[in-house]
Amino acid sequence: MNKANIIGAGPILAILATAAVLYALYAVFFVAPIEATMGFVQKIFYFHVGSAINMMLAFALCGVAGLVFLVTERAGSRVSRVVDAIGVATAEVGVTLGAIVLVTGPLWARKAWGTWWTWEPRLTLSLMIFLLFLAYLALRAFAGSDRFGRGVAAGLAVIGLPALYFIHFAVQRWGGAHPQVVYKGGLNVPGMKLAFFASVLAMSLVSVALIVIRARQELNNRRLDDLFLSLDAGEGT
Amino acid sequence: MSSLRHFAVILRKDLAMEFRTRDILYPMALFSLLLVVVFSFAFLSDPTRVRDYGPGIIWVTVLFASTVGQNRLFDRERENGCLWAMLLTPASRSAIFAAKATGHFLFTVFMELLTVPLIILFFDLSVPRPGPFLGALLLGTLGLSLVGTLFSAMLMNARMKEVLLPLVTFPLLMPVVIAGVKVTSLAVGAPLAEDVSMWLRFLIGFDMIFAVATLLLFERMIRS
Numbered sequence: 001m002n003k004a005n006i007i008g009a010g011p012i013l014a015i016l017a018t019a020a021v022l023y024a025l026y027a028v029f030f031v032a033p034i035e036a037t038m039g040f041v042q043k044i045f046y047f048h049v050g051s052a053i054n055m056m057l058a059f060a061l062c063g064v065a066g067l068v069f070l071v072t073e074r075a076g077s078r079v080s081r082v083v084d085a086i087g088v089a090t091a092e093v094g095v096t097l098g099a100i101v102l103v104t105g106p107l108w109a110r111k112a113w114g115t116w117w118t119w120e121p122r123l124t125l126s127l128m129i130f131l132l133f134l135a136y137l138a139l140r141a142f143a144g145s146d147r148f149g150r151g152v153a154a155g156l157a158v159i160g161l162p163a164l165y166f167i168h169f170a171v172q173r174w175g176g177a178h179p180q181v182v183y184k185g186g187l188n189v190p191g192m193k194l195a196f197f198a199s200v201l202a203m204s205l206v207s208v209a210l211i212v213i214r215a216r217q218e219l220n221n222r223r224l225d226d227l228f229l230s231l232d233a234g235e236g237t
Numbered sequence: 238m239s240s241l242r243h244f245a246v247i248l249r250k251d252l253a254m255e256f257r258t259r260d261i262l263y264p265m266a267l268f269s270l271l272l273v274v275v276f277s278f279a280f281l282s283d284p285t286r287v288r289d290y291g292p293g294i295i296w297v298t299v300l301f302a303s304t305v306g307q308n309r310l311f312d313r314e315r316e317n318g319c320l321w322a323m324l325l326t327p328a329s330r331s332a333i334f335a336a337k338a339t340g341h342f343l344f345t346v347f348m349e350l351l352t353v354p355l356i357i358l359f360f361d362l363s364v365p366r367p368g369p370f371l372g373a374l375l376l377g378t379l380g381l382s383l384v385g386t387l388f389s390a391m392l393m394n395a396r397m398k399e400v401l402l403p404l405v406t407f408p409l410l411m412p413v414v415i416a417g418v419k420v421t422s423l424a425v426g427a428p429l430a431e432d433v434s435m436w437l438r439f440l441i442g443f444d445m446i447f448a449v450a451t452l453l454l455f456e457r458m459i460r461s
Binding site: 070071128131132134135138139142143144148149151152155156158159160162163166167169170171173174 | 384387388391392394395396397400401404405408409411412415416419435436439442443446447450451454457458
């Protein structure tokens with residue numbers, strides 16, 4: 001079964017992700033030099049940015065999955081089941097990544113800008129993506145698990161993309177007083193570059209592995225539900 | 238042409254029913270009045286800074302009260318399976334959506350006619366630029382109505398609809414709140430060096446994009 005093989009990539013991805021995380025940790029702590037002005041705390045940055053990039057990607061993927069779901073959604077269509085499972089998986093992984101971003105971000109900001117939180121465009125965008133993901137999961141949990149409930153969540157993921165564009169634009173114009181942070185200021189040191197790309201790659205592999213495993217689990221969940229229902233129907237007659 | 242007539246018929250039906258029962262307007266208006274009173278007690282301690290939070294109070298009141306309207310918007314359609322009956326008629330789904338959204342828009346504007354002058358009165362705001370003030374309220378309310386109507390329809394049969402609706406719509410409506418507060422602040426004379434017309438165009442852009450997006454999603458979602 002070709003499909004089973006693709007989906008069965010979960011464990012292999014998980015092993016790769018573990019290796020990548022270990023290597024990234026090594027690069028962050030032993031290869032990259034300690035940054036001059038911020039000191040040791042700057043090392044938060046590597047996994048922070050890695051999580052942030054993947055959170056945005058997860059949200060985009062969730063929106064695309066929602067769109068495909070709404071287009072292909074017919075009772076029992078295989079494609080719609082797969083994209084639906086991908087939608088849940090990306091949202092849950094996205095919330096986890098968002099939590100990492102929103103915890104590590106203020107820790108970094110406290111040292112870098114002297115404040116825990118500022119309504120800087122990137123921070124605000126991360127927070128709003130996190131909130132949209134939480135709303136998506138609330139819909140999945142409480143709006144019913146039928147075709148309709150899944151559709152509402154997919155609709156939110158789809159309409160979330162233009163909304164985020166507007167939020168980003170509005171927040172960029174909002175203040176004007178906040179300092180525009182130069183993120184990659186010190187990244188020309190080779191050791192830092194290595195640690196940076198290693199941790200972005202590691203977080204990407206972790207995200208993909210988690211999404212694949214969770215999506216497969218969701219598909220199995222649906223199959224189990226179907227089997228249970230058909231068993232129930234069989235007993236009734 | 239005929240879909241314009243369907244739109245008018247559905248809207249007239251909603252307005253007539255609302256006029257007789259008032260079961261959306263009354264809770265919405267009363268809730269917004271209560272909010273104004275709560276905000277008055279919460280913020281009136283320092284009358285010199287009233288210009289700072291007056292615009293925010295206006296927008297929070299509008300946002301919260303419009304949520305009450307959203308919750309009730311499709312109740313009548315649900316109770317007797319009326320929405321499915323409406324879908325069986327030749328009326329197009331876009332006509333149904335446009336009529337429901339326009340209804341919500343009109344109810345919210347009516348609520349604002351009552352509440353916003355009260356806020357201006359209670360907080361002693363002066364409005365040196367009434368044009369942008371009204372423009373932002375109307376454009377912002379249109380945005381609230383579009384998003385609110387879409388999710389009100391989608392969550393019509395959901396358990397816990399009342400709780401879920403604001404959870405879903407508030408993040409999406411954040412741009413409206415941001416731009417609305419900006420324009421209203423400028424309109425009441427806050428000393429900000431910013432471009433009113435940029436924010437008004439921003440609201441127009443939001444309304445246009447979301448008019449298309451919500452219409453398409455409504456047509457996709459309401460498929461029996």
